[in-house]
Amino acid sequence: MLDRAKPSPAMRDPKLKTARAHKPRQCRLLDRLRKRYFYRWRWLLWLALSAYLFLPALPPSLRGPSSELRPGVRIYAYNLPPRFNQAWAAADARCARHLFAAEVAVHEALLLRQRRAGLRLEEADLFFVPVYVCCNFSTPTGLPSLAHARGLLADAVGLVRAEMPFWNRSAGADHVFVASHDFGACFHPMEDVAIAAGIPESLKRSILLQTFGVQGRHPCQDVEHVVLPPYVPPEVAPRELPEPEKAHRDIFAFFRGKMEVHPKNISGHFYSRKVRTELLQLYGRNRKFHLKRKRYDGYRLEMARSLFCLCPLGWAPWSPRLVESVLLGCIPVIIADNIRLPFPGVLRWPDISLQVAERDVAGLEAVLDHVAETNLTTIQRNLWDPMKRKALVFNRPMEEGDATWQVLKELEAKLEPLQQQGRRRIHT
Template sequence: MKQLLSRRSSPDKPQQCHQFLKKYYRCLLWISLSIYLFLSTSPPSFHHSPLSRRTLSQTLASPSSLPLSLKIYVYDLPPEFNAAWLSNPRCASHLFAAEVAIHDALLHSSVRAVNHLDADYFFVPVYVSCDFSTINGFPSLRHARPLLSSAVDLISTNFPFWNRSNGFDHVFVASHDYGACFHAMEDVAIAEGIPTFMKNSILLQTFGMMSPHACQEAEHVVIPPYISPEDDRRPPPETARRDIFAFFRGKMEIHPKNISGRFYSRKVRTEIWNKYSGNRRFYLRRHRYDGYQSEIARSVFCLCPLGWAPWSPRLVESVALGCVPVIIADGIRLPFPEAVPWPEISLSVAERDVAGLEHLLDRVAATNLSAIQRRLWDPAVRRALLFHRPGVIEGDASWNILRTLESKVHRRSWRRRSGQPLPDSSVRWA
């Protein structure tokens, strides 16, 4: 009995309780810390927060988050491949001029490799969009394939870099209707396909589709068409006087079956004209006007229907001037989706639904138009789609191209994969 009473009165019980609580709190602290570390290192969800996509694009557009450590050697080709074409000022300013802008950006960028032995990529600067010899003044692409073929023959003869990888680490620009198929008519472009000698290389092209397409049968990066960076110097869309509800100026065929039985714009532009040309809320014009940017800056919605190809310079012009792009091109793949939140700054309308276009625009205008306009006027969004000169500006179109190329460098760079630089070679142009 004494021993039992002695045990009950022993101070060991409070001590045991204290130790138990100490272990409990220590365990709780460890669990909390584990959860915190797990959440802080897990990839964030981009489906719940409306700001998450913008936050992601801002992070990607920061040099500290993704430094541009790649090196690109720019071939110094004879002037008949590029510089000679610049005698025509249009060469550096029309909608296909991304080929000129990217070349210029690389020449003035820190990623340019002075020594070709240090290069991850090799850029082939050939301007194939500057032959304005057609009757209507549009670029002729008839010389594109032979000119590019001549350039490849030249560099493969005078350098060892093309032959060692069969062009795998070489980059071309194809800023045309159907990209590296080099033809404005889709059926002809598909029939001719991408030149065989370019199929191993990386193509920077404005043409992009979600579905498989013969003109995408090579690794490619979808880039924006060229417009002057001066075009974004306008008042914000919410403060500007926008007295045009819906705007389009461009080719609108009343009889779309106008070239060898082909239907222009898959009849979409004709249907828009037939449905809305008599509607005062729709400012539709079929004739060219050099000052049409002022009309875009006055408009709330800018229609961006497909032409022969799905993409259009109006996509970039609308964004630059604060007009909400209304994209009417089924299956189009848009440039730089990581940097440009297209679903938040534009509207997509199926080609078959153009008859209900006015109703859709009215609904947007009555609900979330102001939110779309605010996102549209984010300086980072406009910058991402514009080429600036000279050189590369953080977050601009050239920078986004380089960032995309950097993501492929460990797979594409012969130098990084082999780790064995070739001895220097004497270079003599034929």
């Protein structure tokens, strides 16, 4: 309501009213536009300031996609004495390159990230305990030995418990280890022995990054864990390799590896649950199948020439062939019942691979023929997606979307449950 006791400015000064009336129409429009954009930019500035101040306080599940190299989880890698890691890597170059070398690759990628970010111990959400248990090449066959694994891990946990203040406040629930060998957290290459030994008591509340994963319950994955791919050197994927549907692939189905004619070996166990032996017996003389038992350093060249690469189980369900075949554009044919594959949120495995039940090996040729006649090109194109291939490779330094990056994203998703369970207070 107007205050009639006070005349308006125009009433007080008739010249003002006359000036407004004679003001050019363009000037009046410009004034309105200035006012409109002033208020609009003020709101945008307020929204930007609010996002800057308040979004970091949201839990990871409510934030938007993280930017390059910055998944929301902050992991601090402990600086353990060299006898737990660097001394093993220095003693044998194979330590950083064999199929179990994810323990080395993840450690090195986290260290580089930590240095770049200037992360301090007290700022961390999770703590990485770098113990290389797969670097002991003392066996007669030259394969990594796990005989020392439990003792080395127990020493590392004892050291961390005694000298670091963070283990005891959560009983190790916010500590991360790598178990990149056959049966993961049980730390033994034979399943029955691994099950009998069980998961070390000191690690039962921790998080394990492990290549071993199966659907359903299993004593060796009955601990908080993330399934990660086996290690394959990044240079396995040659840049000059053409798209699979454009390449000349003269091998229909390929496998090279251990295939006993007599599947019961000296330890009394049936290797590959007889699957590899059945493959050899059924298809060893079939010209469409290129099955070889002898080792050959250039076997990846054979994979790059193949349409289908067979990935049967060995002692454990997983195999490095799974990663190698994807990187080389060869459709992986997974023959391992109940296997759980890494990063299913990014890698839609049914779109880039085939799965054949162990009991259906006799019908394998018919399955592959049907795919070759129907949707072969579609699977090959899905397989050649750069994002899918990158998710299986451990780069140093870590790159957005690679295997270590995917591990961090899965660990980030575990932060909120950790908070809800009261294991520790997570500062964001």
